[in-house]
Amino acid sequence: MRRAARVVGMLGAIIASMAFVVPDAGTSIVVGNQRVIAVLISFGPRPFARASVTAAMAEANTFVTRSSFGRVSLQTTTTPWIDGGAVSPSCAASSERIFAPLRAVAAGAGYQTSPYDRVFYIVAGPDCGFHGIEFGNEVFIVREPDARLIIHELGHTFGLPHAGASAVCGTWCVTQEQGDLYSPMGIGFTDFSAYEKEQLGWIPRQPRVARTGNYLVYPSNLRSIGRQALVIEAPEGEYWLEQRPGRAAPGMIVRLVNPETTSRSFIAPSTLLLAPIKTGHPVITPGQTFRVPGEFSVKVARATKTPMRLNVSLSATLR
Structure with a gap:
C-alpha cells in the first residue's frame, strides 16, 4: 500500500504525476x-x-x-x-x-x-x-x-511505486493509482511489467524506436528477454508497448512512463492505458492501430501466434 494519490494530465496523453515519498525504499536494481x-x-x-x-x-x-x-x-x-x-x-x-x-x-x-x-x-x-x-x-x-x-x-x-491506470479523459484526469490490470503493483497478479523488470535489472534495456519500421515483441520468456517491449520516446514520456501477459494470441497493451517523476525512493510510476482505442478495451488486437496524433501510430499485424508484429510510423518530430 502507498498512502498517496496521483493526479495526471492528459494532453493527448498523461504528462505528469505526483507520488508520496518515504525514506530510503532502496535502489531499483534488485538481483x-x-x-x-x-x-x-x-x-x-x-x-x-x-x-x-x-x-x-x-x-x-x-x-x-x-x-x-x-x-x-x-x-x-x-x-x-x-x-x-x-x-x-x-x-x-x-x-x-x-x-x-x-x-x-x-x-x-x-x-x-x-x-x-x-x-x-x-x-x-x-x-x-x-x-x-x-x-x-x-x-x-x-x-x-x-x-x-x-x-x-x-x-x-524494491523501489517500485503503484502501477496506475487511466481511461481516456480530457485535459486533466485522476488516475486509478493502483489500477494496472496485470502488474502486482496494481490490481493484477499476472507478471511484473517489462518496464518494472528493466528497472530492476531483470531484463536488458529494451529497444527504443528511432525510425519507422516493422518490429517484433515477444511474450515474457527467458529466450527473448531483449525483445519483451518496444519503447517510443515522446515529449510527454515513454510509451511501453508490450504483449499482454497470459495471452497466447498477439495483443498489445500500452503503458506510459514519465521518467521525470522518479523520486528519491521510487522509480517513475507507470500508467496502463485502459482505453487506448476505445472505452473498455485495454488490449489492442491484430488489425487495430494505436495512434498518438502528431507523434506516432502503431499497427498490430494480423496474426494468430506470437511474437507480436508491430508496424510503427513516427512523425518527423520523433525521428
Missing part, C-alpha cells in the same frame, strides 16, 4: 538471493497458522523467481508467534513509530532483523484501514498474508 524474515507478532489473537505464512512466502518465491528469470529468489525464515504485549501499534502513527516497537519485540524474542535484506512484520491485533505498508526494507502487514500481498509489498521495498 540475487534475498534473505527475508517474516516475524509473526500477536497483540492478543493468533488468527492463522505459521504454516500458512510459510506457504504464502514459498508461493511468493515461486512468483518472483519466475518473473525475474531466476535473477531473484527469496530465502525466508518464518518465526513462531511472538507476544507483542498489551499495546498494539497505532495505524495512524508515523512509519518510524510503527516499526520501532516491532523491531524491539523481535529483538526481545531473539530475532535480530538487521542481517536480513527484507523484513516482514505480520501483526495480529491492530484494526487498520489498510492491509500493509512499507518503510524502506521493512513491511507491516495486519492480515493473513497471501502471495499477492507479499509480492506487492515486496515490490515497494
